[in-house]
Amino acid sequence: MNKDFTYYKELTDKLESTGDLTDAEFEELLTMDDPAACEYLAERARYVREKVYGKAVYLRGLIEFTNYCKNNCYYCGIRCGNKNVERYRLSEEQIISACDMGYELGFRTFVLQGGEDMFFTDEVMVRLIKTIKGKHPDCAVTLSIGERDKESYRKMREAGADRYLLRHETADKEHYEFIHPKELSFEHRMQCLRDLKDLGYQVGCGMMIGSPGQKIEHLIKDLRFLQEFQPEMVGVGPFIPHHDTPFRDEKAGSVDITLKILSIVRLILPEVLLPATTALGTADAKGREKGILAGANVVMPNLSPTDVREKYLLYDNKICTGDEAAECIRCMSLRVSKVGYEVVQSRGDHINTIPSC
Numbered sequence: 001m002n003k004d005f006t007y008y009k010e011l012t013d014k015l016e017s018t019g020d021l022t023d024a025e026f027e028e029l030l031t032m033d034d035p036a037a038c039e040y041l042a043e044r045a046r047y048v049r050e051k052v053y054g055k056a057v058y059l060r061g062l063i064e065f066t067n068y069c070k071n072n073c074y075y076c077g078i079r080c081g082n083k084n085v086e087r088y089r090l091s092e093e094q095i096i097s098a099c100d101m102g103y104e105l106g107f108r109t110f111v112l113q114g115g116e117d118m119f120f121t122d123e124v125m126v127r128l129i130k131t132i133k134g135k136h137p138d139c140a141v142t143l144s145i146g147e148r149d150k151e152s153y154r155k156m157r158e159a160g161a162d163r164y165l166l167r168h169e170t171a172d173k174e175h176y177e178f179i180h181p182k183e184l185s186f187e188h189r190m191q192c193l194r195d196l197k198d199l200g201y202q203v204g205c206g207m208m209i210g211s212p213g214q215k216i217e218h219l220i221k222d223l224r225f226l227q228e229f230q231p232e233m234v235g236v237g238p239f240i241p242h243h244d245t246p247f248r249d250e251k252a253g254s255v256d257i258t259l260k261i262l263s264i265v266r267l268i269l270p271e272v273l274l275p276a277t278t279a280l281g282t283a284d285a286k287g288r289e290k291g292i293l294a295g296a297n298v299v300m301p302n303l304s305p306t307d308v309r310e311k312y313l314l315y316d317n318k319i320c321t322g323d324e325a326a327e328c329i330r331c332m333s334l335r336v337s338k339v340g341y342e343v344v345q346s347r348g349d350h351i352n353t354i355p356s357c
């Protein structure tokens, strides 16, 4: 068949109406380079996101509270093997005051993200979560602190944590093993995701695009995994090399493929919460705007104190490491409104999990 615009348009229409394609058809979409066809895919993703969420873009205040990490992931700048990182840990007071400041600025979701830092035991996390939820009961608390055991996830959930972000990174076991050291297992990562879901968290998984060794077939496996797992959130961003990691000389992931994946994810999971990530904004100066125009509906400005921002470097040239939170939110709102959307002050729950009250 002649692969012209009409061919790709039909594939996109089929994806929109059925939420599914064959592997070969997914590959066609992921490899097409016809600009009109790429724009059509983004346009259908926008249509679907607007049907579900209108023009709203949800804000999540990201607090990067520790860059200590016991893991040694080959792609990540805060891996324990990187001796050039100046390590920091925010105190409980600093974390709470970042939330208080975020609240004043209009944030209703706080994302506590960090390396896997054993200093933050279940007891510390439970205390933190209870304090934040106690002070701001109208806010959602999202955790992004890696792999823990189910009991730990349970305690934090019972303390009031609402959501958990744990990217699966890649749905292919061999590829997972290629980008992680042998102490980390694909099975355990997947088990964590199932445990989190079991415990009633709104769960976010996700993957880097263009991580070393990634093939189109791996991305198709990621899409199949999303269809099966049905996460409430999906974090997708391009891989960006960090100069102090084993992957320092690898190529960055493609912005265009990332945008296509965002649109495809929106068409597979119409209600999903889909951030336009900082990595996307780093790989392309207009990356987050392009992400929103490709179907994303969440942005995550940084609420961490400015003096630690430079130290939470997962990859090189990370943006927004110098701005005050108030400046970040102003800049984000402006960027979002310039492309015709609107930042809103709300918890922005997954549409199917808003508590009925």
Ligand code: SAH
Pocket (backbone or CB within 6 Å): 075, 076, 077, 113, 114, 115, 116, 144, 145, 146, 147, 165, 166, 167, 169, 207, 208, 237, 238, 239, 240, 241, 242, 279, 314, 315
């Ligand atoms: N320790 C937590 C939080 C990890 S940081 C956890 O394990 O979930 C959040 C995400 O940043 C990671 O899941 C990974 O997908 C992404 N990341 C790490 N290094 C990156 C890099 N070099 N380029 C792009 N994204 C990266």
